[in-house]
Amino acid sequence: MTTMNRRRLLHSLALTGAVGKAAEGAEVAIPLEVLRNVSAAHGANLSDERLTAVKPVLEHRLPQLRALRDFAVDDTVEPTQGILEM
Numbered sequence: 001m002t003t004m005n006r007r008r009l010l011h012s013l014a015l016t017g018a019v020g021k022a023a024e025g026a027e028v029a030i031p032l033e034v035l036r037n038v039s040a041a042h043g044a045n046l047s048d049e050r051l052t053a054v055k056p057v058l059e060h061r062l063p064q065l066r067a068l069r070d071f072a073v074d075d076t077v078e079p080t081q082g083i084l085e086m
Helices: 006-016 032-041 048-070
Strands: none
């Protein structure tokens, strides 16, 4: 079984595009169905109770996630030392 943590869940939300740009100052809400799908995709199948507990944390971190997703990285930037060349 794959462990699910907030970092993996945020990463998955960014990859799926589940968090689109909202209007300035607008309330952001991640649908529970999206969280269920991300959880299932990672094989964690978290209960609705657990997803409901994680949801406010993820919604609070959305501005950081958007900034990271929108950050342009040039192709000339090499990977960190943590990623091995193949």
